[in-house]
Amino acid sequence: MLQELSVQNFAIISSLQLEFQMGMTVLTGETGAGKSIIIDAMGLLTGGRGSSDYIRQGASKCVLEGLFTMPKNQELINLLEELGIETDEDSLVIQRDISASGKNVCRVNGRIVNIANLRKVGEFLVDIHGQNEHQELMQSEKHLGMLDDFGDKELLKIKEQYxxxxxxxxxxxxxxxxxxxxxxxxxxxxxxxxxxxDEIEAAQFVVGEEELLMEERNKLGNFQKIADALAASHEAINGEGDSSLDKIGYAMNELSSIETLDSEYKALSETVQNSYYLLQEASGDLARHIDSLELDEDRLNEVEMRLELIRQMKRKYGESIESILEYYHEITRELADADFLEGRTGELESLLVEKKAQVIENGLKLREIRKQVAKKLEKDILKELKELYMERTEFDIRFFELPDEQFTEEGLDQVEFYITTNPGEPLKPLVRVASGGELSRVMLALKTIFSKSQGITSIVFDEVDTGVSGRVAQAIADKIHQISENSQVLCITHLPQVAAVADYQYFIEKEIIGERTETKVRRLAQKERVTEIARMLSGSEITKLTVEHAKELLNMAGKERSN
Known part of the structure; x- marks a missing residue:
């Protein structure tokens, strides 16, 4: 259930903190006071579509937080583990920030999640029921899903197999x-x-080849420069006449004659000796390089041609030899699969026929169990409608077989709800004959049934009592309270009958503070509830009679709860 709700800079709410309890809580107030804003906030907390339009004028972002009791639901526990969300045994904290730039940041117990995963978590916590669900009833394609929601584990298992x-x-x-x-x-x-x-295979590329070729081309292309530099260096070090090596040799001999006289002279002598031998070794290396140096025009042409081939292949197949070879492996696999499938065309067609037979077989099993579930759902709905003063209603769930080859992932059938509320009249599709008040009661009947089995911890009713009055209004009030015996119920209502049966009542009103409109919410004490219900009964002018009527409604509700 929802324990606490915190709202900051949301629509016309600057700051709001509410605490909720189990049972039934109603939100009442004048039209336009902002009752639906509270429901909008709950919807966003559980994965609803957000927008920067929700941010209060002048604020940079809005912040919504909800503290929920952790449901004892293994599917939810598995989902949270999958998302890496740590939980204790008692609660879940959900926070959603919406910034003026449109960025959404959602957290569950402090861990950031995306909107899709927030919605998955929210489905276990809150079920918001409003006028849009009436619209679902008016879409016959939604009826099959409603029937499946009523099914048990056996139906779910067979449906998954199908x-x-x-x-x-x-x-x-x-x-x-x-x-x-x-x-x-x-x-x-x-x-x-x-x-x-074939083209890539013929090229026989090797990873790293291009770099080696470019280095070789650089050497071959600079042959004369290299030759000149090597010759000049050798001549300077060990040429005829007054060479560097001879001069350093002379210095080495001179220093060796005095190295015993002082330790510093000995160090100098050793340094010059080392330099002499290193330079002598370099001279030998230079001579070997000069002897082996040879201009190979043919090899230079080969290198140029190979690099040109690499350039052309890179233009066709990738930015490097690595990517060309990667592409080669991809198309090789595709060709191998094609060769395999070439011989399997007939086999695939036979497998298709076999798999179609399996679809039909499993679809027939699914149809059979759905029809059993439909009979039970029809019986339960009629029982609930009777308590909502639709006792002479007939309700039927009809199956329509889809033409061959047109079966869907849902099964072999379409399902549609049929109803008649007038004795003697034939049953007709619900989407064509039900009035707004009747739709409210049918939906409420479904919600009453589902609340006992679905395990949703909080159910929100957003003005589902629109279009009814009198004894029907009282029946709807009793039905909503009945639902609160299995789940926490939050209800926005304009009906005094519904407000009276609630365990708790919050009053929502608008105030002008500093030339800004703000929505305020406060929990009503018993005396305040009498005044508010009297206002709901009479409108703007509260009379002694309406006050007495309000007290009577509250007393009757209290006796009903006691019973």
């Missing part, structure tokens, strides 16, 4: 259809890939 077989069938079908439709295009592509593979 979906797995169906997915395999569609994957094989896609391969077969693709080959049948694009055989010419496929053959052209294979020819192109074969040419590319």
């Amino acid at each position: 979906e797995e077989i169906y997915s395999e069938y569609r994957m094989i079908e896609k391969k077969v259809r693709s080959r049948q439709k694009n055989e010419k295009e496929f053959a052209q592509r294979m020819d192109m890939l074969q040419f590319q593979s």
Whole structure:
């Protein structure tokens, strides 16, 4: 359940902290006071679509926080572990920041998650039921999902098996259809890939080859410069006449004659000796390089041609030899798969027929168990509608077989709800005959049934009582309170009957503070509840009679809860 809600700079709310309890809580107030803003905040906390439009004028961002009791739900526990979210046994803290730039930052117990994963977590915490769910009832394609939501583990297991077989069938079908439709295009592509593979293979590239070739070309292209430098260096070190090596040899001999006279002279002598021998060794190396130096014009041409080939292949297949070879391995695998599939076309078509038979077999099992679930759901809905003064209603869940080859991942059937609220009249599709008030009651009946099995810890009703009055309003109030016996219920309402049966009531109002409009929320004490319910009964003018009526409603609700 939702324990605490904190809202900062959201719409016309500058700052708001609310605490909630188990049972039924109603939010009441004048039209336009901002009741739905509270529900919008809860929706955003559980993964709803956000926008910078929600940010209070003049603020840089809005911040929403919610403290939830951790549901005892293994699926949720598994999801949180998968997302790397640490939890204790008691609570979950969700925070969502929306900045003026449109950036959203969502955290669950301090760990950042994306919107999609926040929505997955939120599905276990809060179920917001408003006018949009009436719209779902008016979309017949949604009815099958509602039926499945009512199903048990056996239905879920069979549905998962069907979906797995169906997915395999569609994957094989896609391969077969693709080959049948694009055989010419496929053959052209294979020819192109074969040419590319042969071309790259013939090049026999080696990783690092280009760098070595460029270094070799640099040497061959600078032959004369290298030769001149080597010759001049050798001549300077060990040429005829007054060479550097001779001079250093002379210095070495002179220093060796005095090295015994002082330790510093000995160090100098050793340094010059080392230099002499190093220079003598360098002279030998220079001589060997000069002797081996030879201009190879043919090799230079070979290197240039090889580098040109590399350049052309890089332009076609990649930015480096590594990427060219990587591409070669990719197309080699594709060619191998193509050769394998070439011989499997007939085999794939046979497998497609076999897999289709499995889809139909599993689909028939799914249909059978769905029909069993539908019978139970029909019975339960009629029971709930009877308590909502629709006792003469007939309700039927009808199955329509899809034409061959048109079955879907949902199964072999379409499902649609049929209803008649007038005795003697034939059942017709719910989407065509139900009024707004009737839709509210059908949806409330479904919610009552599902709240007992789905394990949602908080259910929010956003003005689901619109369009009803009198005894129907009282029946809806009792039904919403009945739901609160299994889940925490938060309800926005304009009906005094609904407000009266609540365990807790919050009053929402707008105030002008410093020429700015702000929404304020406060929990009402018993006397304040009498005044507020009286206002809901009479409108702007509260009379002694409406006050007495308000007290009566509250007393009746209290007796009903006691019973």
